Amino acid sequence: MNINSLSSMATSLQQVGKEHLTLQDGSLTPKTSSLGGRILNWIRSRKPEGKSPNLAVASRLLNTMQSTDGITDAQKSYAEKLLHKALESGRPISGREAAKTIREFVSIKTSEDSYAKESRMINAQGLTKHMLSGTPSKFDACVNSQAERFGLSKDQLTGEEVSKMKQQFETHLLQKAAMSDHSLSEKEGSELGDEVCRMAILGKTQAAITSQAKLVTSHNSMDDPLPNLLFQEATKRGLDVPVRLDLMEGLSKSIEDKLFNACLLKEPCQQPTFEKASEIALKVVNKHLDCMQTIQESDLGSEQKMFAMLAVSSSKTSFTKGMTEGMCSAIPQATDFILQMQDSSLSDNPEQVKNACENYFHAMKQSTDVNDEELREGIAGGPEASAVRTAIGLTALATCSGIQLGEGEKDIERSENMYNALTNPGAPLAGFMYDTQQAQGNGAGPENVRMQHYLASVLSPLAEEGKVVETLLPLPLCLGNLSYAQIKQRGAEEHQLPPSQLQTLKQNVEARFLPSVDNEKTYSPANSPVTLSPETTKKYEAFGEQFMKDFLRTGVTIDGEHIGACGTNDSKAIEEEVNKLISKFPSIEEAAKICSPLHQGCMADVMTSAFKMPELTQTAVSRIHIKDRVEAHHISIKSHGGGEYTASMDYAKHGEKIDDPETRLGENVLLSYQISTKEDQQHASFALADLDIRYSKASF
Numbered sequence: 001m002n003i004n005s006l007s008s009m010a011t012s013l014q015q016v017g018k019e020h021l022t023l024q025d026g027s028l029t030p031k032t033s034s035l036g037g038r039i040l041n042w043i044r045s046r047k048p049e050g051k052s053p054n055l056a057v058a059s060r061l062l063n064t065m066q067s068t069d070g071i072t073d074a075q076k077s078y079a080e081k082l083l084h085k086a087l088e089s090g091r092p093i094s095g096r097e098a099a100k101t102i103r104e105f106v107s108i109k110t111s112e113d114s115y116a117k118e119s120r121m122i123n124a125q126g127l128t129k130h131m132l133s134g135t136p137s138k139f140d141a142c143v144n145s146q147a148e149r150f151g152l153s154k155d156q157l158t159g160e161e162v163s164k165m166k167q168q169f170e171t172h173l174l175q176k177a178a179m180s181d182h183s184l185s186e187k188e189g190s191e192l193g194d195e196v197c198r199m200a201i202l203g204k205t206q207a208a209i210t211s212q213a214k215l216v217t218s219h220n221s222m223d224d225p226l227p228n229l230l231f232q233e234a235t236k237r238g239l240d241v242p243v244r245l246d247l248m249e250g251l252s253k254s255i256e257d258k259l260f261n262a263c264l265l266k267e268p269c270q271q272p273t274f275e276k277a278s279e280i281a282l283k284v285v286n287k288h289l290d291c292m293q294t295i296q297e298s299d300l301g302s303e304q305k306m307f308a309m310l311a312v313s314s315s316k317t318s319f320t321k322g323m324t325e326g327m328c329s330a331i332p333q334a335t336d337f338i339l340q341m342q343d344s345s346l347s348d349n350p351e352q353v354k355n356a357c358e359n360y361f362h363a364m365k366q367s368t369d370v371n372d373e374e375l376r377e378g379i380a381g382g383p384e385a386s387a388v389r390t391a392i393g394l395t396a397l398a399t400c401s402g403i404q405l406g407e408g409e410k411d412i413e414r415s416e417n418m419y420n421a422l423t424n425p426g427a428p429l430a431g432f433m434y435d436t437q438q439a440q441g442n443g444a445g446p447e448n449v450r451m452q453h454y455l456a457s458v459l460s461p462l463a464e465e466g467k468v469v470e471t472l473l474p475l476p477l478c479l480g481n482l483s484y485a486q487i488k489q490r491g492a493e494e495h496q497l498p499p500s501q502l503q504t505l506k507q508n509v510e511a512r513f514l515p516s517v518d519n520e521k522t523y524s525p526a527n528s529p530v531t532l533s534p535e536t537t538k539k540y541e542a543f544g545e546q547f548m549k550d551f552l553r554t555g556v557t558i559d560g561e562h563i564g565a566c567g568t569n570d571s572k573a574i575e576e577e578v579n580k581l582i583s584k585f586p587s588i589e590e591a592a593k594i595c596s597p598l599h600q601g602c603m604a605d606v607m608t609s610a611f612k613m614p615e616l617t618q619t620a621v622s623r624i625h626i627k628d629r630v631e632a633h634h635i636s637i638k639s640h641g642g643g644e645y646t647a648s649m650d651y652a653k654h655g656e657k658i659d660d661p662e663t664r665l666g667e668n669v670l671l672s673y674q675i676s677t678k679e680d681q682q683h684a685s686f687a688l689a690d691l692d693i694r695y696s697k698a699s700f
Helices: 003-016 035-046 048-066 073-088 095-132 138-149 159-179 186-217 225-237 249-264 274-296 302-314 321-341 344-348 350-368 382-401 412-423 428-440 446-459 484-489 499-512 534-540 545-553 571-583 588-595 600-611 617-624
Strands: 021-024 027-030 369-371 556-558 561-563 626-641 644-657 660-676 685-699
Touching (some): 027 048, 048 095, 095 138, 095 186, 138 186, 159 186, 186 225, 186 274, 249 302, 302 321, 321 350, 321 412, 321 446, 344 350, 344 428, 350 382, 350 428, 412 428, 412 446, 428 446, 428 484, 484 644, 484 660, 499 685, 545 571, 600 644, 600 685, 617 626, 617 644, 617 685, 644 685
Antiparallel strands (some): 021 027, 644 660, 660 685
């Protein structure tokens, strides 16, 4: 307890006045509230059994005073004498008496503390004068000692710098004396002098290192020292490497860091020189070129080599030859993995997906580990291993997508489409991860967590800024991570609705939500997000707005061929995909009749029907209010000839339960229509062919 709190306690007890005190639940409270009560309490206190409460009150007061911050042994004894005096009369202790006792103690302690502090400050002033006086002074010895430690002579320190150190010493010494509980000794003064000088000369040395480093790492133009050195050394080796200003930062930082280490991590330290900075710059650049040469001599294709060089050059971690060899060894498997995992049709072949994933995970492990007990050269731990895996992912992604590393703005739409293709419900990768989790019986098992970190190498560059590994493909996985087709493929019978509830749901959908000519939203003409040719615009506008939005975003599968999913920015790609779509039907009119009513709104109608069923309301609502929602919607159409078609819509969703971050909730919907169209009909006729809905969850 500090002295101010003790004074406040005295004020509170003063307000109790004449009333006697008692100890209740560790606190001092009034025991009486009237003259009669005080007389009765006084009489009781005369008896042996009546003295215990008074002793308890006194003990509580004594403990409180003796626990005051900075109390000395003498002050503790004084507190005991005050309480002994209060007990001598034999009367119960009143609030007024307790307050008086505390105030006497506070007064004595404050006076003594003030005197002690004043004595310490006088001593500190004397110590300061003692340290700074004389030629040379004791403080001069501190300056010389620390200057020598950093490879300087005192002559290399300006008078202004020494004067500033003296001022800092005096300020710090007085501050330390004010906070200390004793008078500072000469030894403590010398130690403080050493520390003040050490920090000042360290700052001077660090500034000098930064200054010398800039002389060899400047890279504002191609004629500056660093890009010029890199180009010259690469030319000597006959290497064609990327020499770009936007890739110089990693080299620059590595040179400055190594100059810091060379100057400061030796005893005694060394002052930086231009010669030393140039020597280190040459070593760093040639070490970097060793990595470039390792890539050039690898078995990678020419495009992969270029992207690998860019990945290493853009890394914030300095690569070694061993790290580069590990990176090169895994790039082919990582590239194959990305290409295969984007192929949605691969979901029909779980064994092929499993082989692709296992090959990728094995290659990623081998990229950093020589064996189970030994890491590759240059990999000391997590940061270096992470840098290797990141470079593998960047190279493989660039090879698959043609995205140029380090150039221009991130292609947000293309990155988002690729990320969704790899992670969305129904993706081949989601199926493999779900199967692995089921085999382990625990979403947080070590195998799943390890794979999650390997996947981060290819997912992190595509994801939104700030996404951590655990949110790229969140564990645990539930049925909501799978498409309905994947669920049926695995024969998963869990989470089915009772037949009576499913039948009621089907009847509601048939009665209220079959596509209708009255659904104006379904048939409103589509507006292209980009400028198209007049001919293509006319074709585009023949389809419904909602269908075309889904068509550009996720595509549609017609008779086994997936078309669309070309994004909204590339007019040429949109034109090609629209023409493909129309070519799948006898005429553009029939294509519009069949496709326009098919869009995500149909799924919303099904979920609304479930929401309105009392027995499903609570479950349906819990799937609406989830965190980090991930959803996927897929449309497939099959032609049977003669204007007859079957259309299926597969919807999957999952997310984190609001009140339980270790539980993920899922929802899957399958909706199928039988569709008939005739030339003399303005619209196609729809009949419900199949409907199912699953609500699932998974917990650690």
